[in-house]
Amino acid sequence: MRVREWMDREAAPRSTFAFLDDGAKKDVRRALLKAVAIPGYQVPYGSREMPLARGWGTGGIQITLSLLKPDDIVKVIDQGCDGSVNAVNIKKFYERTAGVEITTDTALATLVQTRHRIPEEPLTDRQILVLQVPYPEALREVEPSEAQTRRMHAEADYARMWLHLYEDIVRFGEIRISYRYPCTVNGRHVMDPSPIPRWDVPKLHMADALFLFGAGRERRIYAIPPHTRVEPLEFEDHRFRVEDFSGKSCARCGATDTFLDEILMPDGSQTHYCSDSGHCDKRRAGWKPC
Amino acid sequence: MEALLRAHGITRRYGPGCALCLDSTGADAGTNRCPTCGSVWACRDVSLELRAEEALGIVGESGSGKSTLVKLLHFDDPATSGYLELARLRQLEGIGGIYADGCDWSRDLFSMDRYRQRRVRDASMGIVYQHPHLGLRMGVSSGGNVAERLLSAGWRSIGAMRQRASHLLERTEIPLSRMDEPPRNFSGGMQQRVQIAKALSGDPPILLLDEVSTGLDLSVQARVLDMIRTLREELRLSMVVVSHDLGVIHLLCQRTMVMKNGQVVESGLTDQILQDPQHGYTQLLVASQLQ
Numbered sequence: 047m048r049v050r051e052w053m054d055r056e057a058a059p060r061s062t063f064a065f066l067d068d069g070a071k072k073d074v075r076r077a078l079l080k081a082v083a084i085p086g087y088q089v090p091y092g093s094r095e096m097p098l099a100r101g102w103g104t105g106g107i108q109i110t111l112s113l114l115k116p117d118d119i120v121k122v123i124d125q126g127c128d129g130s131v132n133a134v135n136i137k138k139f140y141e142r143t144a145g146v147e148i149t150t151d152t153a154l155a156t157l158v159q160t161r162h163r164i165p166e167e168p169l170t171d172r173q174i175l176v177l178q179v180p181y182p183e184a185l186r187e188v189e190p191s192e193a194q195t196r197r198m199h200a201e202a203d204y205a206r207m208w209l210h211l212y213e214d215i216v217r218f219g220e221i222r223i224s225y226r227y228p229c230t231v232n233g234r235h236v237m238d239p240s241p242i243p244r245w246d247v248p249k250l251h252m253a254d255a256l257f258l259f260g261a262g263r264e265r266r267i268y269a270i271p272p273h274t275r276v277e278p279l280e281f282e283d284h285r286f287r288v289e290d291f292s293g294k295s296c297a298r299c300g301a302t303d304t305f306l307d308e309i310l311m312p313d314g315s316q317t318h319y320c321s322d323s324g325h326c327d328k329r330r331a332g333w334k335p336c
Numbered sequence: 337m338e339a340l341l342r343a344h345g346i347t348r349r350y351g352p353g354c355a356l357c358l359d360s361t362g363a364d365a366g367t368n369r370c371p372t373c374g375s376v377w378a379c380r381d382v383s384l385e386l387r388a389e390e391a392l393g394i395v396g397e398s399g400s401g402k403s404t405l406v407k408l409l410h411f412d413d414p415a416t417s418g419y420l421e422l423a424r425l426r427q428l429e430g431i432g433g434i435y436a437d438g439c440d441w442s443r444d445l446f447s448m449d450r451y452r453q454r455r456v457r458d459a460s461m462g463i464v465y466q467h468p469h470l471g472l473r474m475g476v477s478s479g480g481n482v483a484e485r486l487l488s489a490g491w492r493s494i495g496a497m498r499q500r501a502s503h504l505l506e507r508t509e510i511p512l513s514r515m516d517e518p519p520r521n522f523s524g525g526m527q528q529r530v531q532i533a534k535a536l537s538g539d540p541p542i543l544l545l546d547e548v549s550t551g552l553d554l555s556v557q558a559r560v561l562d563m564i565r566t567l568r569e570e571l572r573l574s575m576v577v578v579s580h581d582l583g584v585i586h587l588l589c590q591r592t593m594v595m596k597n598g599q600v601v602e603s604g605l606t607d608q609i610l611q612d613p614q615h616g617y618t619q620l621l622v623a624s625q626l627q
Binding site: 205 | 450451454473476479480487488492493494495497498516
């Protein structure tokens with residue numbers, strides 16, 4: 047109960063709206079403005095202490111807290127699911143510190159915070175998607191030194207990343223990256239789209255909504271403004287492909303056009319459910335099995 | 337023959353530098369380290385001109401600044417002062433801001449941003465280092481090593497890159513069956529040949545060779561040098577050849593510069609330098625050659 051008491055005290059009228067003090071919000075907003083001005087560029091910022099450990103979504107939380115207005119409607123998902131422990135706790139945190147309305151319906155939300163998925167329903171120009179990012183550096187896979195990766199970004203020196211993909215194709219006939227697929231943003235910066243599956247990568251391209259990426263532990267913020275080119279790295283004779291779910295459908299709602307999670311049943315057989323639970327629930331309400 | 341590359345007053349200093357540096361370092365002083373401030377003048381006021389389809393040799397003992405000079409020419413290391421220009425090359429036309437309108441020579445490449453320098457380097461130069469691990473990624477396949485330069489130059493077709501890589505590896509006598517093996521599995525001579533293939537991948541007019549045959553046994557040395565000579569003829573390359581071995585210089589180069597303690601002490605036709613050395617250090621170098 048001690049955490050609860052602490053939360054209650056923090057949420058008492060003397061604390062500021064949406065937990066963060068004004069200085070912190072200003073810092074995050076300035077980083078956001080710069081990030082939007084240079085799509086795909088990682089802007090350093092002073093990541094604040096949060097009432098949960100770094101690496102548990104603190105980057106996304108700080109962005110959301112800096113953007114929240116009292117009339118916002120917030121949706122929080124964790125790998126597509128509205129009901130996971132982390133998502134529920136973050137929602138409670140927003141409810142308590144900012145008094146905002148919470149929803150599971152993507153269409154109703156003004157701000158969606160997510161970990162590792164982008165909702166199936168297309169986002170509109172009135173919505174902001176905040177993504178939690180564990181590793182903001184797309185080049186980390188090929189270059190361990192931060193000084194080097196910064197130099198590589200500055201000089202648009204991405205041959206090493208391309209070589210990494212080339213080697214995969216030569217050795218395995220396929221690029222092995224299943225999530226965190228590197229993308230070129232606005233024809234300039236190679237960016238880590240956070241651990242979303244390949245399925246979600248095309249949704250970033252020329253989207254109506256604003257995408258904001260926050261890495262609390264690594265202290266970086268970056269963004270994709272609306273209507274920005276986001277191109278996954280691909281070769282002329284080896285195109286980018288998304289996951290193949292042909293022949294499979296969601297066992298709950300029957301969807302064949304969504305990203306499916308594979309579930310192992312107690313008898314060892316496989317079944318599939320939509321990863322986006324809000325979308326699945328919505329479809330299920332109006333879906334009749336034939 | 338037309339000049340292809342010219343450099344003037346190239347200097348590379350490691351350290352703060354002081355008023356006494358210039359008098360207390362250099363070939364006459366017998367050191368390149370300033371006793372007062374401890375600065376090292378790796379390369380001091382070196383000017384050179386490389387002509388089309390010519391091989392220019394740079395000889396000198398270790399520590400004389402030969403390798404530093406090549407690194408500066410390849411933009412691996414920033415020059416402290418001096419300028420570098422390239423003649424108007426077809427390969428560089430696509431890069432904006434390199435040439436002023438109507439000029440036969442590029443702007444000073446040392447004062448350009450690193451992004452442009454890298455593009456100029458990818459389009460116009462290839463380099464072969466003494467140690468293969470400097471020029472190659474030992475964990476990446478040999479074909480991938482060759483492809484890296486192509487990727488850097490904007491190639492985006494796997495098929496075309498593999499075709500180019502296999503063509504070059506064939507030219508440098510690497511069996512195609514080993515194209516997808518990493519160079520760490522190869523012998524020193526083979527690694528050096530993969531490096532040459534990588535250096536040639538972008539079809540550069542200029543090839544920089546830094547002690548390319550040092551550390552290889554004599555028969556392998558001969559094969560590598562023979563191959564370089566053939567490639568130079570066929571691809572009409574201009575080369576800067578750095579070596580401490582006068583035999584290599586004699587075999588490959590028409591003109592030679594002799595360096596000592598960061599400075600050029602003598603330059604001229606290779607035959608002339610070998611048969612009639614003027615500077616005391618060159619005389620020592622020629623006299624100490626094994627017969």
